[in-house]
Amino acid sequence: MTDSTTRALRLGTRRSKLAMAQSGQVAEAVRELTGRPVELVEITTYGDTSREHLAQIGGSGVFVSALRDALLSGEIDFAVHSLKDLPTAQPETLTLAAIPVREDPRDALIARDGLTFEQLTADEDRVARIGTGSPRRMAQLNAWARSLGRRVETVPIRGNIDTRIGFVEKGELDAVVLAAAGLTRIGRIDEATQLLSPDVILPAPGQGALAIECAAVNVELIARLAELDDPDTRAAVTAERSLLAALEAGCSAPVGALADLQADEQAVTELHLRGVVGTTDGSTLVQLSTTGHVPASPDDVSTPLNMGHELAAEMLAKGAAGLMGERAL
């Protein structure tokens, strides 16, 4: 006989080093919270087995669909995702039970010889080759170089974090750009040679945040896991993802967004949302921001949702759609 209140909770995870690191961290928090054992169940996803470029596989959520199938079939009780890999449309059958406190949302540069982007691009006789498969990073890196009166060559690469850093270690590329949060989680943040300010490189919507997902029918577990939720992070990533959704862009589109919360003098929380869309060559960027007041109720995400929609409408009015690749306007 199995007792549903004491049996191990099954946490579905991808096998990658990053996924195992973040699942292990959440497993520990859930053990402490519930007093129940947590067992990791490895699930292989299409995103792990495909050798095609992510932009070519297209569609969002290649990393998440196998985990979601396992949630719906009851094979696992909950899953941990990188929020930035989750499609913005949330299926009704699944619930984001918790979005814990976010890690550093910034992108990081790992360059040869400890160099910064400014140093790397200073040599006029040698165009720096920077590896990234992300159209968002390409657009902003190229725009940044242009603003310095320089050029860079962005080289499309794929693979896990270790593989990508390997291109710099082997001298095949001058630098790569990765999420600081991923580097921190696998213990390699010390190798970053520069943390890229959001003033020049806006991260992907939701970058640095995790999402703990359950089948919607699992109401008791959802209520327990809600204690791991951080309302400030949820408000920020809700605004970022609402912007992404309203731009009708997928996770591989050249869209950056970052929301930060600040308490003003009257202790009212202000949400500042920045968004960018650009062509991958960096010749054109549409970059806008907005500020709103967030109500004290942690359950009310209507303000962040509206801010994302409104900022998207302004960006579209400034021609954002035309910059996002071959899409019907």
Ligand SMILES: NCc1[nH]cc(CCC(=O)O)c1CC(=O)O
């Ligand atoms: N696209 C892959 C991916 N998904 C999540 C992270 C780690 C950072 C995070 O949790 O946002 C990464 C690696 C990267 O972009 O460097």
